[in-house]
Amino acid sequence: MQIESALLIGVLFGCATYLILQNSFVKILFGFVVLTNAANLLVLTMSGNPGGKYAPIVGDAAGPLVDPLPQALILTAIVIGFGVTAYLVLLLYRIFLDQNTTNAAELYEDQDTSEHT
Template structure:
């Protein structure tokens, strides 16, 4: 159980890092979204073993419940992750409008925006 979650986190991080290391801005964007998801899973795995526990909705005091704090943190993180990736999407678009490229290498090789 723990092991599976930890392995999944490791794989997602490896894939996301690989994407970010690429030159294409779109891949960097996808890598960023993936890393946000992977980070959420890190937090989630800290709630411990979910088996035998119910969702943290207090209906019956006697049933053990999952830790609500990581869940609250993840909820915030999901929304903020969305905000940042939405911004990145627009940034990517703007970079293309100005520079006519989606490649980071090409971007840093150029000195100033091309004027069509």
Template sequence: MEILMSVTIGVLFMCATYMMLSKSLIRIIIGTGLLSHGAHLLILTMGGLKKDAAAPLLGQHADSYVDPLPQALILTAIVISFGVTSFILVLAYRAYQELGTDNMEQLRGNEGND
């Protein structure tokens, strides 16, 4: 299971890097979303995937328990990435309203320098 998750994380990081290197602002935003999802899966996989582990509750006796710390970190990271993504979307919408483009080269003003 860890091998499958590692391949999935690698594919997400690869797609995110490709999309963040493009010129379109929307693709950059989607790339940052993919990168955050890859990071969430990476934290979950590093915490260890157990098949028959029980929830860490008092009074419950089991052979192995699930570590709650990676799940808490992922929950916090999801909230932070949602806030950052919404801020970037609003910023991109406002830039498109003002300048009429989402091309990063035109937003930088490097269109006529070549």
């Protein structure tokens, strides 16, 4: 399981990086969505294989248990990612409305920030 998860996470991170480096807003947006999910999956894999682990408090558990803490962490991270993604969507939409473009390269092409007031 570990090897497969590691591969999957690697592929997801690779895809996310590729997408974020694109010019189109939509691709950048999807890149961030994939990136958050890849990170969540990484944390999930960190909890490891349930084999040979038992709940610390209950004592004699019926069977092996997965560590619940990373799952709680992921839930929190998902909630945060949800909010930030919603914000990102609207920010990109607003930039599109303002600048009439969805191309990041075009948007930041010839900006001179040294004298803006």
